[in-house]
Amino acid sequence: MAWLLAILQTLLFVGAAPLLAGWIKWIKCRLQNRKAPSLLQPYRELRKLYRKQPIMPYPASWIFRATPYIVFASTVLAAAFVPLVAVNLPTARIADVIVLVGFFALGRTFQVLAGMDIGTAFGGMGSSREMTISSLAEPAMLMAVFTLAMSAHTTNLSQAMNYVLDTGLVLRPSFVFAMGGLMLVAVAETGRIPVDNPATHLELTMIHEAMILEYSGRWLALIEWASQIKLMLYGVLIANIFFPWGIAQDFSLEALGFGAVVIGLKLSLLAMMLALSEALFAKMRIFRVQEYLSFAYLLSVLGMLSHIILEAARVHH
Amino acid sequence: MRDNGDETTTIRTFHPESVDHLAPFDRLCLRLGSEEIQARSIKPSSLPPARLIEIEAADWGKAASIAQAEGWRWAGVFAEDRGADLTVNACLERQGVYLMFRAYLAPEKANLPSQAPYYWAADRSERHIQDLFGIRFEDHPDPRRWIRHQAWGEHSHPLRKDFRADGQAIEETPPDHDYPFLKAHGASVYEIPVGPVHAGIIEPGHFRFQAVGETVLHLEERLGYVHKGIEKIAEGRDPLGLARLAGRVSGDTTVGHAWAACMAMERAGGIEIPLRTAYLRGLLAERERVINHLWDLGSLCNDVGFAFGYYQFGRLREQWLRENQAEFGHRLLMDRIVPGGVTIDVPPEAAERMRHSVAILRRELDELLTILDANSSLEDRFLGAGCLSPELASALGALGFVGRASGQSFDARRDAPYSPYDRLQVRVPVESQGDVASRFWTRYKELRISLRLIREMLDGMPEGELSVPWYTPAEGAEGLAAVEGWRGEILCFVRFRADNKICRYWPRDPSVINWPALEKLMIGNIVPDFPVCNKSVNGSYSGHDL
Numbered sequence: 001m002a003w004l005l006a007i008l009q010t011l012l013f014v015g016a017a018p019l020l021a022g023w024i025k026w027i028k029c030r031l032q033n034r035k036a037p038s039l040l041q042p043y044r045e046l047r048k049l050y051r052k053q054p055i056m057p058y059p060a061s062w063i064f065r066a067t068p069y070i071v072f073a074s075t076v077l078a079a080a081f082v083p084l085v086a087v088n089l090p091t092a093r094i095a096d097v098i099v100l101v102g103f104f105a106l107g108r109t110f111q112v113l114a115g116m117d118i119g120t121a122f123g124g125m126g127s128s129r130e131m132t133i134s135s136l137a138e139p140a141m142l143m144a145v146f147t148l149a150m151s152a153h154t155t156n157l158s159q160a161m162n163y164v165l166d167t168g169l170v171l172r173p174s175f176v177f178a179m180g181g182l183m184l185v186a187v188a189e190t191g192r193i194p195v196d197n198p199a200t201h202l203e204l205t206m207i208h209e210a211m212i213l214e215y216s217g218r219w220l221a222l223i224e225w226a227s228q229i230k231l232m233l234y235g236v237l238i239a240n241i242f243f244p245w246g247i248a249q250d251f252s253l254e255a256l257g258f259g260a261v262v263i264g265l266k267l268s269l270l271a272m273m274l275a276l277s278e279a280l281f282a283k284m285r286i287f288r289v290q291e292y293l294s295f296a297y298l299l300s301v302l303g304m305l306s307h308i309i310l311e312a313a314r315v316h317h
Numbered sequence: 318m319r320d321n322g323d324e325t326t327t328i329r330t331f332h333p334e335s336v337d338h339l340a341p342f343d344r345l346c347l348r349l350g351s352e353e354i355q356a357r358s359i360k361p362s363s364l365p366p367a368r369l370i371e372i373e374a375a376d377w378g379k380a381a382s383i384a385q386a387e388g389w390r391w392a393g394v395f396a397e398d399r400g401a402d403l404t405v406n407a408c409l410e411r412q413g414v415y416l417m418f419r420a421y422l423a424p425e426k427a428n429l430p431s432q433a434p435y436y437w438a439a440d441r442s443e444r445h446i447q448d449l450f451g452i453r454f455e456d457h458p459d460p461r462r463w464i465r466h467q468a469w470g471e472h473s474h475p476l477r478k479d480f481r482a483d484g485q486a487i488e489e490t491p492p493d494h495d496y497p498f499l500k501a502h503g504a505s506v507y508e509i510p511v512g513p514v515h516a517g518i519i520e521p522g523h524f525r526f527q528a529v530g531e532t533v534l535h536l537e538e539r540l541g542y543v544h545k546g547i548e549k550i551a552e553g554r555d556p557l558g559l560a561r562l563a564g565r566v567s568g569d570t571t572v573g574h575a576w577a578a579c580m581a582m583e584r585a586g587g588i589e590i591p592l593r594t595a596y597l598r599g600l601l602a603e604r605e606r607v608i609n610h611l612w613d614l615g616s617l618c619n620d621v622g623f624a625f626g627y628y629q630f631g632r633l634r635e636q637w638l639r640e641n642q643a644e645f646g647h648r649l650l651m652d653r654i655v656p657g658g659v660t661i662d663v664p665p666e667a668a669e670r671m672r673h674s675v676a677i678l679r680r681e682l683d684e685l686l687t688i689l690d691a692n693s694s695l696e697d698r699f700l701g702a703g704c705l706s707p708e709l710a711s712a713l714g715a716l717g718f719v720g721r722a723s724g725q726s727f728d729a730r731r732d733a734p735y736s737p738y739d740r741l742q743v744r745v746p747v748e749s750q751g752d753v754a755s756r757f758w759t760r761y762k763e764l765r766i767s768l769r770l771i772r773e774m775l776d777g778m779p780e781g782e783l784s785v786p787w788y789t790p791a792e793g794a795e796g797l798a799a800v801e802g803w804r805g806e807i808l809c810f811v812r813f814r815a816d817n818k819i820c821r822y823w824p825r826d827p828s829v830i831n832w833p834a835l836e837k838l839m840i841g842n843i844v845p846d847f848p849v850c851n852k853s854v855n856g857s858y859s860g861h862d863l
Binding site: 193 | 507508509510515517518621623624625628632694697843844845846847848
C-alpha cells in the first residue's frame with residue numbers, strides 16, 4: 001500500500017511538472033501584458049517533440065544518445081525521494097538529501113559531457129559555463145541542507161519535515177537564511193533569469209540551452225521534461241522543508257487529498273514569486289553570477305552560524 | 318580628357334596660411350593642386366549639389382590622404398562600367414558639402430591605388446568593387462575576397478556590362494569555404510564560429526570570435542550571405558521599377574532607400590517635387606524612424622533577457638504599424654514614394670488621428686522609460702558594454718546613432734538639408750560615452766525628436782500637388798542623393814540610359830560604414846555580451862550585401 005502510494009506520488013510529480021511550467025509561463029505572459037497560452041501548452045509541446053524523430057549529430061558518441069535517458073531517469077529518481085503529498089513514504093526512507101544532490105550531479109555530468117561530445121563551440125561553451133555555475137551553486141546548496149540537517153538531526157527529508165511539523169511554528173533565523181540561500185541556488189540551478197534565460201534564441205548567451213542545442217525530437221522532449229521536473233523539485237523542497245504544514249502524515253484519503261491541494265497552492269505561490277522576479281530583472285552579466293552565488297553561499301553559512309550560535313546553544317540549557 | 322562640364326579648372330598653388338578663410342572644398346582643391354595631383358574640378362558639377370573632381374588613377378590614393386588630412390569624411394565608393402572605360406567614384410563629405418572623386422580606368426588594365434590605408438571605411442567597399450568589377454586596388458591592406466564568396470569564378474565579374482543580367486545557372490552555389498580568417502595562437506585561445514545560420518530568426522551573417530575564457534580578443538565579420546545582385550538587376554529598369562527595387566534594399570529602411578533613389582533620379586532629370594510631396598515623404602521617413610527605434614529599444618531589452626521592455630516596445634511599435642496600414646495602406650510603407658511624388662496623402666482628419674497617436678506614444682514612452690531608467694539590472698548590462706571611442710568613430714566616419722553615441726554629430730537632415738528639412742529645425746542628440754547605454758539613449762532622444770518633427774510636419778503641411786509629371790532624363794544623366802535614414806546617412810547614385818532606363822544604381826546603406834565598428838567595439842568585452850552589442854549597432858545585412 002505504502003509503496004503503491006510512493007509510486008503514485010512519483011507519477012504525480014512527473015506528470016504535474018509540465019503544468020507548473022505552464023503556470024509560470026502563464027503568469028509571465030500576464031505580467032508582460034500578453035495573452036497567455038493554455039496551461040496545457042507544455043504537454044502539447046512535449047507530445048509534439050516526442051513524435052518527432054531525433055537527429056544524431058555526425059561526430060556524436062553513445063554519450064550523446066544515452067544522456068537524455070540518464071538525465072530523465074536521475075531526475076525522476078530524485079523526484080521519488082522528495083515528499084510531495086505525504087511524508088513517511090518508503091521511498092523517502094531509503095535515500096536522504098545527499099543522495100538527491102548526487103542524482104542532480106549525475107544528470108548534470110552527463111549533460112555537460114553530451115554538450116562537449118558533439119564538438120560544437122556552443123556545446124563546449126555551455127558546458128564550461130554550466131560547470132562554473134554548478135561548482136559555485138552546489139556548496140551553497142549543501143550548506144543550506146546541512147543547516148537543516150543540524151536542526152533536525154537527520155539528513156532524511158521526510159524526517160526533517162516531521163521534525164519541523166512536530167516543533168510547530170517557531171521562527172528560526174537559521175531557516176530563514178537557509179531558505180534564502182536555497183531559493184537563490186534554485187534559480188541558478190534551474191536556469192532561470194537572472195542567471196540563465198530559458199526562452200532565449202541568442203546562442204552566445206545561453207548556458208543550459210547551449211548544451212542541448214543539438215538535441216531534437218524525443219531526446220529533446222526528455223531533457224525538457226527533466227528540466228521541468230527539476231524546477232518543480234526545487235519548488236517542493238523549498239515549500240515542504242520550510243513550510244511543511246498541510247502535508248499528509250497518514251495515508252487516509254482526506255489527508256492525501258488535502259496534502260495535494262496544499263502543495264498545489266504552495267507551488268503556485270512560489271511560481272508567482274519566480275515569475276515576478278523574472279519580470280523585474282534583466283539577465284545578469286555572466287561574471288556577476290559568481291557574486292550572486294557567493295551571496296547564496298553567504299546566506300547558507302549565516303544560516304549555519306546562526307543555528308550554532310542561537311539555536312544549538314538553547315538545547316544545552 | 319572627357320567633357321563632363323562646360324568649363325574645367327586646373328588648380329596649381331597652395332599656401333596653407335593664406336587659405337584658412339576658404340571653404341573646405343576650395344581648400345581641398347588648392348591643396349590637391351599644390352601636391353602635384355592631377356585633379357580637375359568639373360564646373361558646373363554634373364551631380365549638383367555635390368561637387369565633382371576628376372583625378373588621375375595613379376593619384377587616387379594620394380588624393381584620399383590629402384582629403385583625410387583636410388578632415389573630409391569618407392562616405393562610399395562605387396565603380397561603373399561605361400563601356401569604353403571603367404570609372405571609380407569615391408564620395409566624401411565635409412560640413413555638409415558632398416564631393417565626388419572620379420577616376421577613369423581602362424577595362425583591360427583596371428587597377429588603381431587603394432584609399433583604404435587612409436580611410437578604414439573604404440576597406441570592404443573596395444573589396445566589393447574588386448570582386449564584382451575586377452578592379453584591383455593596389456596596396457590594399459586586406460585583399461581577400463569579400464562579397465563574391467564562391468558563387469562565381471575567380472575571373473567573372475558580374476557588374477561588368479558583358480556579364481549577363483540573368484546570371485549563370487549553377488545547380489548549387491558552393492559554400493564559402495576556406496575563407497582565410499585571422500587566426501589567434503596561444504595556449505588558452507579558442508575560436509567560436511557563429512552563424513550564418515543562427516538559433517533565432519535573424520538575417521544571416523558569420524562571426525568568428527577568438528576568445529580567452531569569455532573575453533573576446535578579436536572578432537571578424539563575414540558578410541555577403543544575402544547578396545541579391547541589387548546593383549545588377551537595377552540595370553534596365555524604369556524609374557518606377559527602380560523605386561520599387563530601392564524599397565527592398567533593406568526591408569526595414571524601405572522609405573529611406575526609396576526616397577534616396579527617387580531623389581537621385583529627380584536630380585538626374587532636373588525635376589522639382591512639390592513642397593507638399595516633400596512634407597509627405599518626410600512624414601513617412603520619420604514614421605519609419607519611430608517604428609524602427611521602438612523596435613530596437615525593445616530588442617535591446619530582449620537581448621539582456623528583459624522581456625517586459627521587449628513586449629512593451631513591441632506593442633507600441635505594432636500600434637504604429639497598424640496605423641501605417643490604416644492611413645497609408647502598408648505596414649512598412651513600401652512603395653509609397655514614387656519618382657516625382659508620393660502615392661499617399663494625409664487629409665486633415667488623418668492628420669488629427671496621427672497627432673493623437675503621437676500624443677499617446679509620448680505619454681506611454683514617458684511611463685515606460687521611467688521604469689527602464691530605474692531598473693538597475695538593465696543599467697548594469699548596458700553601461701560600459703561595447704564601447705566605441707569617439708576617435709575610432711571619427712576615423713571610421715560612423716553614421717547615425719552609432720556615430721552620435723560616440724561624438725559624431727553628422728545628420729544629413731541638419732547638415733546637408735533637403736526639402737522638407739530645410740524648413741524645419743532638426744535637433745541632433747550627441748553623446749560621447751559610446752557604449753550600449755549611449756546608443757540606447759541616443760535612439761530614445763532621436764525618437765522624441767522625430768515625434769516633434771512629425772507634429773511640425775502635420776501642422777505645417779502646405780497645400781499642393783502630390784506628384785509632378787516625369788520627364789525622360791537625358792542620356793547619361795546622373796544624380797547623387799543623401800538622405801538621413803533611421804540608421805544614418807543613405808547615399809544613392811543613379812545614372813540613366815537613353816530610353817528612360819537605369820544604367821547604374823548604387824545605394825549605400827549606412828550599415829556598410831557601421832559594420833566594422835562592431836568588430837572594434839567588441840574587443841575586450843565578453844562573449845555573452847555580443848548579442849546586445851550587435852543589436853546596439855544593428856547593421857543591416859541585406860543593405861550591406863546588396
